[in-house]
Amino acid sequence: MTMDLRELYQDIILDHGRHPRNFHALEHPTHLAKGHNPLCGDRVTIYLAVEGDRIADVSFEGRGCAISTAAASLMTEVLKGKTIAEAKALFAQFRAKVTGGEAGALPERLEEDAERLEPLTGVKAHPVRVKCATLPWHAFEAALKSGLAAQTVKTE
Amino acid sequence: MTAASLRSIDTAIFDPRRLRREFPIFASHPDLVFLDSGASAQKPRSVIDGIAEFYRTDYANVHRGVYRLSGRSTDRFEAAREKVRAFLNAADEREIVFVRGATEAINLVAYSWCGKFLKPGDEVVISDLEHHSNIVPWQQACLRAGAKLVVAPTDATGEFDMAAFEALLSPRTRMVAVTHISNVTGHLLPVARIAELAHSAGAKVLIDGCQAVPRMPVDVQALGCDFYVFSGHKAYGPTGTGVLYGRYDMLEAMPPWQTGGGMILNVEIDHTEFQEPPHRFEAGTPDIAGAVGLGLAIDFIEGLGRDAIREHEERVTGYATDTLSRLPGVHLLPAGQRQLSVLSFDVAGLHPHDVGTVLDRHDVAVRVGHHCAQPLMDKLGLAGAVRASLGVYNDERDIDRLAAAIEAAQEMFRQ
Numbered sequence: 252m253t254m255d256l257r258e259l260y261q262d263i264i265l266d267h268g269r270h271p272r273n274f275h276a277l278e279h280p281t282h283l284a285k286g287h288n289p290l291c292g293d294r295v296t297i298y299l300a301v302e303g304d305r306i307a308d309v310s311f312e313g314r315g316c317a318i319s320t321a322a323a324s325l326m327t328e329v330l331k332g333k334t335i336a337e338a339k340a341l342f343a344q345f346r347a348k349v350t351g352g353e354a355g356a357l358p359e360r361l362e363e364d365a366e367r368l369e370p371l372t373g374v375k376a377h378p379v380r381v382k383c384a385t386l387p388w389h390a391f392e393a394a395l396k397s398g399l400a401a402q403t404v405k406t407e
Numbered sequence: 408m409t410a411a412s413l414r415s416i417d418t419a420i421f422d423p424r425r426l427r428r429e430f431p432i433f434a435s436h437p438d439l440v441f442l443d444s445g446a447s448a449q450k451p452r453s454v455i456d457g458i459a460e461f462y463r464t465d466y467a468n469v470h471r472g473v474y475r476l477s478g479r480s481t482d483r484f485e486a487a488r489e490k491v492r493a494f495l496n497a498a499d500e501r502e503i504v505f506v507r508g509a510t511e512a513i514n515l516v517a518y519s520w521c522g523k524f525l526k527p528g529d530e531v532v533i534s535d536l537e538h539h540s541n542i543v544p545w546q547q548a549c550l551r552a553g554a555k556l557v558v559a560p561t562d563a564t565g566e567f568d569m570a571a572f573e574a575l576l577s578p579r580t581r582m583v584a585v586t587h588i589s590n591v592t593g594h595l596l597p598v599a600r601i602a603e604l605a606h607s608a609g610a611k612v613l614i615d616g617c618q619a620v621p622r623m624p625v626d627v628q629a630l631g632c633d634f635y636v637f638s639g640h641k642a643y644g645p646t647g648t649g650v651l652y653g654r655y656d657m658l659e660a661m662p663p664w665q666t667g668g669g670m671i672l673n674v675e676i677d678h679t680e681f682q683e684p685p686h687r688f689e690a691g692t693p694d695i696a697g698a699v700g701l702g703l704a705i706d707f708i709e710g711l712g713r714d715a716i717r718e719h720e721e722r723v724t725g726y727a728t729d730t731l732s733r734l735p736g737v738h739l740l741p742a743g744q745r746q747l748s749v750l751s752f753d754v755a756g757l758h759p760h761d762v763g764t765v766l767d768r769h770d771v772a773v774r775v776g777h778h779c780a781q782p783l784m785d786k787l788g789l790a791g792a793v794r795a796s797l798g799v800y801n802d803e804r805d806i807d808r809l810a811a812a813i814e815a816a817q818e819m820f821r822q
Contacts, residue, residue, distance in 0.1 A: 255768065256764075256765060256768045256819070259764065260761075260819060260820075265820065266820075268820075269820075279667065290775075290776060291758075291759065291760045291775065291790070291791055292776060292777050292781075292784070292791045293760070293777050293789040293790070294790075314790055315758065316758035316759075316760035316761045317758060317761045317820065318760075318761070377764060380760075380764060388780075
């Protein structure tokens, strides 16, 4: 096995790909949105229960490759309990890391969460797979904007 | 390289390893196992160098200049048309229209022919194996005309269901458009019989020959079709080239689709007289070098012989089917009784995208996803599949490399 593949498919990714966390619908979501990657047919639905400015609960459903499933699973783990502003800051940081862009500094309290997302940044070396990792985040962002209108975001 | 010199290399034994040397891409990537010719074939040196040579020695615009160089360029361009005619055994070279690819060829018919002849309540029949390019143009033509798109099914074994097809035909059927070989399953459809039945119902027939033309003899007169289309780039030719064959009486009855220079006889400010086919359908400066390159690709194919190519690819297809069906967890999509050069499969528990990435890191290039055939994937209940498709440069060793890479992917994702 080439090193570069192990870099992409780290154990934590394989684990979350096989056993995704928070993999179910929410009974009473305040926000939801679907993500669709027409290139590979992957689909994900993100559910949010927002109380005030805090994400009280977050979950997802869908089918996708190991990368997009692990990305959605890890995302739900770090987003639970965060404020909307914190969640947006984490996404900005994550997107910058996987696309090689510039990210602003994160507040210290979010550093541990950013580290949990670190294994996904292996997609940097596989440009065609970057969209797999960012799809659930784009759906999350769309859910925040559209509430229960169930907007669909596409990667293409 | 000329057709004659290729023939002298390869009549005795079809040797893909020696043929690989005719494809410079493999000099740049010596370890590459290229199993995506169904998407686009690699190019032989004779095509790559021949196009450059044409630009260096004979190039000018065609059908315009009175100077000798333009005459030479026109001769090369029209000689390519004659090569395509002979390649498809069309009756007349005026039945060969140069287009950008099969997609444009189908759109040309769906706009020009359907625009004139498809009426409200009429039906267009396609199969459930079609590529998006043989679905969407008809779907949109039906929407424009108030006609209906009808889908003829394949059965559980992947075989085109002739009885179901026959039952769908009626006096309302105006056009039947089917693929010659499925780009997903490799199923070789009985197109001559399909054309015969369609004609008895009074319908016209278009065949998508993209996957067939590079690997088996095609005779449009024997098939009895009204239209036959293919893309040059899947047949070892340059991108941006393609062919619409239309029986002359069909083309003659059709109005132009795109208009402009090159396709006119006489232009007045409120009226234009159009040229006869094929030029009526070739508005603007055509891809002259592309057509010349396509002619060279045909020389390459004919140099090897399409019977020999078919025999070779049938053997490797059989080997691939045997090898992959012996791998635990690998499930081949049903392809009917006759399958050629394309096979798709699902690896249990693994997403096609992940399989594709692991295979790529083993230098095995395959296509993953829905293969531009989403309705078929929906029918099979798959989000996508992995597809291996062959070219003349592939042999059994490539299939062994594919199988080993699939096993490596399974190992990596083992629970």
